[in-house]
Amino acid sequence: MTDEVAEDDYEEVVENVALCSECDDYMEHxxxxxxxxxxxRDLLLKCISCSAINNLQIREPKSISIPxxxxDxxxxxxxELAIDEDEVFNIGDVFEEDEMLWTINQILDKDKRKKKTILAIDASSISALRTDMVRVKITATRGEQSDSSSMLVEYGTKFTADTKIDYQGEVxxxxxxxxxxxxxxxxxxESQDIKRIYLHEPPNPEHFEPKTPxxxxxAWKEGRLGYNPNPEIPKEITKKRVTPSNKRKKKRPRK
Known part of the structure; x- marks a missing residue:
């Protein structure tokens, strides 16, 4: 049993595999x-299976420049980036350049037509967006004045509406x-899906402080200023809490 398992698990390593013109398959040479x-390198090969002699030329791909x-x-x-001419590019591919990550979002061929995938030698230009960091546009409104700016955040940073954030040292x-x-x-x-964030200055607590005697x-009666053992509940709250028990019953219509 052990020998059978060992034989099944054994994988033969084949070296110098190339296409044989006589066998019409990839064979060891x-x-x-x-x-x-x-x-x-230029190689003269002999097929192990049929003994056919073949020539094989191995060349490194040429480097081409692509715009x-x-x-960001x-x-x-x-x-201009130096690329191997046989390299394939696809929409959504991520690559590193200048210590930053970029995602391909547009590929144009020699005829300026958009492609989803292309061989490097057939590309006229490739466009990419920065991926590791995202620049989010901000409109901050204070009173009647609004200012537009942007902030750089990590890709995937989450923002939730109707919450407070620290922006430029303020809440x-x-x-x-x-x-x-x-x-x-x-x-x-998430940050990469945001076109713009609208910020409003949160209400200042001083705005709600009583100003006149x-x-x-x-405010003191209601317990909003210091300690009051018997605060008065505002009428608008009292009205919401009380359910009148002396409502007049509607008379039933006579039959």
Whole structure:
């Protein structure tokens, strides 16, 4: 039993595999002769199965230059990158450049047509968006004045509407989050899906403090200023709590 399992688990390692023109399949070959050509090699091979002799040339792919449009928030830059001519690019591929991560979002061929996948030698330009960090647009409103700016956050950072955040050293309230589908006043959205965040200055507690003697007396009565053992409950709250028990019953209509 052990021997059978051992035989089943055994994998034969085959070296020098190449396409044999006679066998019409990839077969193991014996190297009869080898000659270096630049960074590549020329090989004279003999098929182990049918003894056919074949020549094989191995060459490193040529390096070509492709223009990349790299976009980081509102800023875009065109750079030329050296790429192997046989490399394949796809929409959504992530690569590193200048110690930053980028995601391919557009590929154009030689005829300026958009492609989802392409061989490097057939590409005219490739566009990519920065992935590791996301620049989120901000509109902060204080009173009647609104200011627009942006902040750089990590990809995947979550923002929740109607919550407070620390922005530029101050506390703000997220009034709404604008996505491609519209504004949301509730819910959580990740940074890469946000078009703009609308911030409002949270109400200042001093705004609600009593200012006149009459307001201060009323605030003390209600227990909002210091200790009051028997605070008076405001009428608007009392009315909500009390359910009248002396309601007049409606008379039943006579038959």
């Amino acid at each position: 014996e190297i009869l002769k080898e000659r270096k050509v630049g960074t590549g 990349f449009i790299l976009t 928030g509102p800023h875009s830059a065109r750079v 703000w309230r997220i009034r709404a989050i604008h996505t491609g589908a519209g504004r949301t006043l509730k819910g959580t959205v 009459r307001e201060r007396r009323q």
